[in-house]
Amino acid sequence: MSVLRYFVFGFAVCATLGWSLNQSAFAETDYPLTEDSIRQDGVPEGKVIGPIQWRSKIFPGTVRDYWIYVPQQYDPSQEACVFVVQDGLNRAKGWHLLPVLDNLIHKKEIPVQIGIFISPGGVPAANDQSQPRFNRSFEYDGLGDRYARFLVEEILPEVGKDYSLSDDPNDRAIAGASSGGICAFTVAWERPDQFRRVLSTIGTFVGLRGGDAYPVMIRKHEPKPIRVFLQDGSTDLNLYGGEWFVANQAMLSALKFAGYEVNHAWGDGGHNSKHAASIMPEALKWLWEGYPGEVSVGTTEGRRTDLLIPGEDWVEVSSGHRFTEGPAIDSDGNLYFTDIPNATIHKIDRSGNKSVFVKDSPGINGLMFGADQKLYGCQNGTKKIVRYTLDGEEEVVCEGYPCNDLVVLPNGVGFFTDPQNKKVWRFDAEGKVTLADEGIARPNGIIVSPDQSILTVADTDGRFTYSFTLDENTQLQNKQVYGHLHLEDQELKSGADGMAVDTEGRTYVTTRVGLQVLDQLGRVHFIIEKPQDAWLSNVVFGGENLDVLYATCGDKLYSRKIKATGVRPWEAAVKQPKPSL
Known part of the structure; x- marks a missing residue:
């Protein structure tokens, strides 16, 4: 078994065990696929190129594979939209994403886009008695801009050598499931100048590497131009880091509070792709709804501390x-x-x-x-x-x-x-x-x-x-x-x-x-x-x-x-109101 296949196999086993320990006694609703997730006669079929191996400098020593999806409608003379998906081709297949993209692009319900399906990295084992260093949680669950820089400085320029990719953040979407879901959000949160459309399914917005802080930060931070679709099920994981379904509901509440463009699909499923696959066409159509119109910025209206004036920026x-x-x-x-x-x-x-x-x-x-x-x-x-x-x-x-x-x-x-x-x-x-x-x-x-x-x-x-x-x-x-x-x-x-x-x-x-x-x-x-x-x-x-x-x-x-009045310390004292405790 190759190193890269071993990384994928290890992740699959962990995900399966996590589900079986928490959800095995529950019978999920059957989530059938719609026609848009099934190959249709007369619909041009895009091609998938890969796997292509990549050795990262931002994540030193790591090796990973990625695949490129190219729709038949792609025209090299025109910049295409970009759709990045975490966990590689297996995730795309689990979502039945390839026929979905073919069908929706053919019907012009989403724009022509190049798909980039990227596996998490790992440092190969030193010998046959050693384990590789699995980098998935560090790359995906971790906050900060590392993974965004990995995409912007390494992967996108590399793919851009062979394909004409738009550098407009409004033309870029990013998606993932579980840890890949929080990773997708983190990329857009850190770099809305690069990505503005986010799809997260069974997202891991819990306390593994600080992701449980997001609902608070969303409520406190100046809003950003991001559109977010969330999916989860009521029998998702409930582990040491938190309860996934509760965490996703907290994300939805925070995004609504801050005035973001947000949509969601809740079901009764567990930590798997069944529900996500069934709603994938509708999720993508909503994610690209109104395109090429710009993704809007949230609002501070109604917050206890409402300081910003619409249209007034730095x-x-x-x-x-x-x-x-x-x-x-x-x-x-x-x-x-x-x-x-x-x-x-x-x-x-x-x-x-x-x-x-x-x-x-x-x-x-x-x-x-x-x-x-x-x-x-x-x-x-x-x-x-x-x-x-x-x-x-x-x-x-x-x-x-x-x-x-x-x-x-x-x-x-x-x-x-x-x-x-x-x-x-x-x-x-x-x-x-x-x-x-x-x-x-x-x-x-x-x-x-x-x-x-x-x-x-x-x-x-x-x-x-x-x-x-x-x-x-x-x-x-x-x-x-x-x-x-x-x-x-x-x-x-x-x-x-x-x-x-x-x-x-x-x-x-x-x-x-x-x-x-x-x-x-x-x-x-x-x-x-x-x-x-x-x-x-x-x-x-x-x-x-x-x-x-x-x-x-x-x-x-x-x-x-802003909507506040300052005080000069060297002038007469100003009596301030009693604070709300």
């Missing part, structure tokens, strides 16, 4: 920098931000005119205005806290301390973070520095609540923010781990950086996942997408009504208008 404000940081707004609405490697502070006035405000400010990072209308900054290259007059004249506030980000209060007291030494420092109006806290793994962003009673510090190397109360002498008290942040699957560190607050007492924290919005109780209600795939370093409210977010992300500065 807009590029400034580019051509090396690494942007420290956005700050003065009382007239002018915007300032830093380019750390270039030791420069840039200014954009209310009319959009751009200029260099300060040159040669070594390591200049976080910025914030003070009540004295001077721009305070962390000049880490010289280990100084400095401030600038509106004419750009530099004054030293204090020196001798590494510094990253800062906040300045109306009474002239400020706090700054020192990630290198795991410390937070306090300075007063005369520039006297005292230690305020130590021990946070990597203190970074720092902000005060609208009523100026609570100070929050972001920990780049952790998953929480830290909360302190401020006493009558503006000293820190009652340190507590408080805000709970979401992490990327492959990260143990949130990447929490700069922060802003609004009049409702919400805290906006820049992280690897995106801009996470926490309520007063430290719970993430909403996650706004990053403007680009780069480090999201800081954020501030600006605009005439303080309802525009300005975010520094990688080499660019972006803006986005």
